[in-house]
Amino acid sequence: MIDAAPILALDNVTKVFGHGDKQVVAARSISFGLHAGRTLALVGESGSGKTTAARLIMREYHPDEGRLLFRGQPMGKADAKGLRAYRTSVQMVFQDPFSSLNPARSIRHHLERPLRLHQRDLDSAQRKAKIEELLRLVRLDPEQVVAKFPHELSGGQRQRISIARALAVNPQVIVADEPTSMLDVSVRLGILNLLNEMKKELGVALLYITHDIATARYVAEDIMVMYAGQIVEWGAMDSVLDDPQHPYTRLLLSAVPDPDRRFDDTRFDIELSRIDHIRRQAALPQPDVQQVGDNHFIRPMPD
Numbered sequence: 001m002i003d004a005a006p007i008l009a010l011d012n013v014t015k016v017f018g019h020g021d022k023q024v025v026a027a028r029s030i031s032f033g034l035h036a037g038r039t040l041a042l043v044g045e046s047g048s049g050k051t052t053a054a055r056l057i058m059r060e061y062h063p064d065e066g067r068l069l070f071r072g073q074p075m076g077k078a079d080a081k082g083l084r085a086y087r088t089s090v091q092m093v094f095q096d097p098f099s100s101l102n103p104a105r106s107i108r109h110h111l112e113r114p115l116r117l118h119q120r121d122l123d124s125a126q127r128k129a130k131i132e133e134l135l136r137l138v139r140l141d142p143e144q145v146v147a148k149f150p151h152e153l154s155g156g157q158r159q160r161i162s163i164a165r166a167l168a169v170n171p172q173v174i175v176a177d178e179p180t181s182m183l184d185v186s187v188r189l190g191i192l193n194l195l196n197e198m199k200k201e202l203g204v205a206l207l208y209i210t211h212d213i214a215t216a217r218y219v220a221e222d223i224m225v226m227y228a229g230q231i232v233e234w235g236a237m238d239s240v241l242d243d244p245q246h247p248y249t250r251l252l253l254s255a256v257p258d259p260d261r262r263f264d265d266t267r268f269d270i271e272l273s274r275i276d277h278i279r280r281q282a283a284l285p286q287p288d289v290q291q292v293g294d295n296h297f298i299r300p301m302p303d
């Protein structure tokens with residue numbers, strides 16, 4: 001059961017880049033809410049608009065139309081105090097854990113900085129204790145890593161530091177943009193498990209952005225499928241993936257190697273001649289919404 005009020009929401013947000021012929025609608029009337037203790041996966045191919053959605057949430061971009069709401073309040077009207085609270089409450093974990101950490105600074109520095117900025121009442125002993133707590137929270141041994149520099153850690157360990165840094169300010173929302181795509185396959189599962197634990201233990205709301213449906217299914221309860229700036233299908237993960245209704249979602253699923261799928265399972269197979277047609281049609285504006293299950297919706301595309 002989803003808590004009715006989302007912590008954070010995009011409400012009919014449109015973002016357009018460029019002008020005239022060069023115009024790209026990177027987000028077309030997108031709406032979704034993030035709820036405490038739940039993960040929403042935003043899935044789509046390269047260029048579908050996933051990072052634009054993340055940047056709108058991080059307020060790096062401002063909507064051309066529509067609103068960003070935090071605890072029901074439009075952020076467009078927030079005062080300086082409201083914006084500060086938002087910046088603390090909403091944190092991001094990036095794809096590349098190496099470039100998001102400063103190579104010249106120790107792990108201690110990376111965690112100390114947000115604590116100094118956002119938890120000013122802590123004295124140095126309390127800060128030290130908090131850094132150790134954060135490292136244990138992301139399943140790293142403080143003694144082993146605190147004095148090290150990013151290059152002395154593995155990719156998976158660095159991503160754990162990025163997550164610890166995001167957690168340092170007690171966020172309510174974490175936006176994770178392809179957090180495992182640059183990691184070895186062998187350490188991906190550990191990071192996904194950690195995100196799952198953070199959601200359960202700390203009750204954060206997670207937006208998990210990926211092109212990989214398999215990992216989306218592993219971490220998220222809900223899914224949105226995005227194409228050409230539109231969310232074409234969304235709802236409960238199992239409902240959407242077991243019974244996809246939008247031709248574009250079926251196309252995405254047909255490309256996923258699934259070890260559980262039998263060779264004679266042709267449910268999502270799509271004729272090659274249909275693929276271009278689906279992409280062309282799915283890219284057109286689809287203003288209508290159709291409910292196809294309890295918690296399952298599509299924007300039907302023209303035939």
Ligand SMILES: Nc1ncnc2c1ncn2[C@@H]1O[C@H](COP(=O)(O)OP(=O)(O)OP(=O)(O)O)[C@@H](O)[C@H]1O
Binds near residue numbers: 044
């Ligand atoms: N700052 C910008 N200026 C102009 N066009 C942009 C800008 N940012 C994104 N776009 C365009 O908007 C569309 C969506 O881009 P976006 O980066 O959001 O996609 P994405 O799904 O995150 O892709 P990827 O998985 O490759 O990161 C693309 O066509 C992109 O070229």
